[in-house]
Amino acid sequence: MVLLSAPRWLRSRLTDRFWRVQEVLKYARHFRGRKNRCYKLAIRSVRRAFVKSTKARREKKRFLRTLWITRIEAASLEHGLKYPAFISNLLKSQVELNRKMIADLAIYEPKTFKSLAALAQRRRQEGFLAALGDGKEPQGIFSRIVHHY
């Protein structure tokens, strides 16, 4: 005869509860207080920790960019230039280093940073002269655009 439903003495029991709980607790072991031991408190803290780390991965890029800008500003002020003047003149001279690179150069290669600051200062002065002069193309040497074809 064919039995269409399972008999009553067959039970479906959860046998790996321990390991399911350990999967969560392993991420909470370095927390402070009872939330590193008790599952009910740990599951809440672990969820918040994961969500915070997901969001922080996006914020990290913004934070690092502001850090680089602060460092470049400090280094360029040591050479007598403000950050907007430095960055805009560097871009106008077709030097396409990004802020991470310029900040690293300012820390580890001070002579190179000094030459970049001098380049930006010279381009700035040529820009002033061009603004007063009203010529067709700027007369200065560092303002000439390099054409790559």
Added chain:
Amino acid sequence: VARTSLSSPPWPEVKLPEPAEEAKHHAEVVQKVNEMIATGQYGRLFAVVHFASKQWKVTAEDLIMMDNVLEAECGDRIRMEKVLLVGADDFTLIGRPLLGKELVRVEATVIEKTVSWPKINMRFQKRRNYQRTKIITNPQTVLRINTIDIFPALL
């Protein structure tokens, strides 16, 4: 003209040096740098390379890890072509925006192609019974920069 607040520009008066003198000075500097490169008087060179949509400051015997796949086998030698800046102790060559391929040569070898540690992406909204967890492992490549060479072909 009477001196008012708008009769002269707000920036201090600028005087550039004479173009003839300046050209002479520039030629001297270029000649000195050419001599230094030709006689090999530079020590360790560093370069700023644009690679994998990022800029890296690189020297010889350096390790670099990219967060993506490179279509080259382990042990392949690679030449990085987009060099933005090369520097030594006494001189720097700044590219506008790139330096020529006949001027600099940056060689690297692919060492390792692995996968990153499992990062957990979780979205959770409270009191709505909504949580999604995703484990992401992005492929990574490790390169070692072998050499940076400059050739005396300046101007």
